[in-house]
Amino acid sequence: MASNLRKVPFTKELLPAVEDFECGGQVYEVEVSDWIQNKGPGCVIDAMEKWGTQVWLYVNEQNELVGFGSLGTTNWNWPAPSDKRVAVSLIPSVGIRSRFRGQPIGPPQDRYSTQIVLDLIAAARKITDVNPVLGLFVHPDNQAAMRFYKRVGFADFHQRTKGDDPGVQYIGMILRLDQRPALAVC
């Protein structure tokens, strides 16, 4: 039987609740835990204050913190010389604590990770002032995440971004959010 999650909107006051959040020791996993623990500029509080990002913490039926998800909006620019840009929804960061990875046992759509991403997709569908596209970027070494996002429906859309390490190109993935028409690009 599925173990259902519930979510709590994240605020600064809940930083202590994530102080021991860990989702693994790989570089890309530490990036995720650092982000939610607000370890430095550009992390969760900046994302909320500067970019209007919404963040939620997810708990299971035992009130254990399972993971977090975030949802924002941004503009992506057409290649120069075009000045066209398009407003889209974005998942800046999402993470699941190591001990809950692959849990609960059962159909893939009932796993905590899938429940979190399906909740973010449902929330993105409610954002009406951007185009019906949801994007995210994955560390190129995080093959498990890429397989997971593909299983949920995302596709690589030939977009790469650089982060702190200029040698690493994060892989862009997108998903079409139906149920509302596209806005005009500016």
Next chain:
Amino acid sequence: MARHGLNATAKRMLSAYAEEDERWKPGHIDAMACRDLEDTLRCGNGLYRLISEIAECRRLDAQEPEDFREIQDYFKWWLKPCDRIMAKIAEFESVFQDGVEGADEFRRNCEQAKERLRNEARAAAVEARVGFRDVELTPQAADMLDRILSDPSEGPRPAYEPKSVPLADPSVLRRGR
């Protein structure tokens, strides 16, 4: 602090005035040059306060990468003459025991501006990594996005029906993590 500095300036000016007949002596020239430096510091510190206020206003409502870049450029521009000015401050502080008016504030502002730019660079890297900043689409990505936006049948869709997770009371997180 400001009053102390102003008195020090006045003392130097008075001293130079009293020694009018020796006006071309090095002490007088130093006092005049120090006064010019203090004028520069007053101007620099005032500009810094103005830029900081603009930055704070933008921080409260900025959503566009251009806003962040513009503010960053203001601080970079403000910092440009700082090394030269700091050298002058050190030079005059070694000559005048009662210090240079505005120097402490200027030093603090320099440190803050440098720290702000360091933080901004770190934030930019993280925000670029997660997709907020500086995303210029590749031609292939732009084509794919164009097709999705113009044709409702195009584009990858959710493999499962999206389902909202219900809200919980935040107190559950305080009880048992």
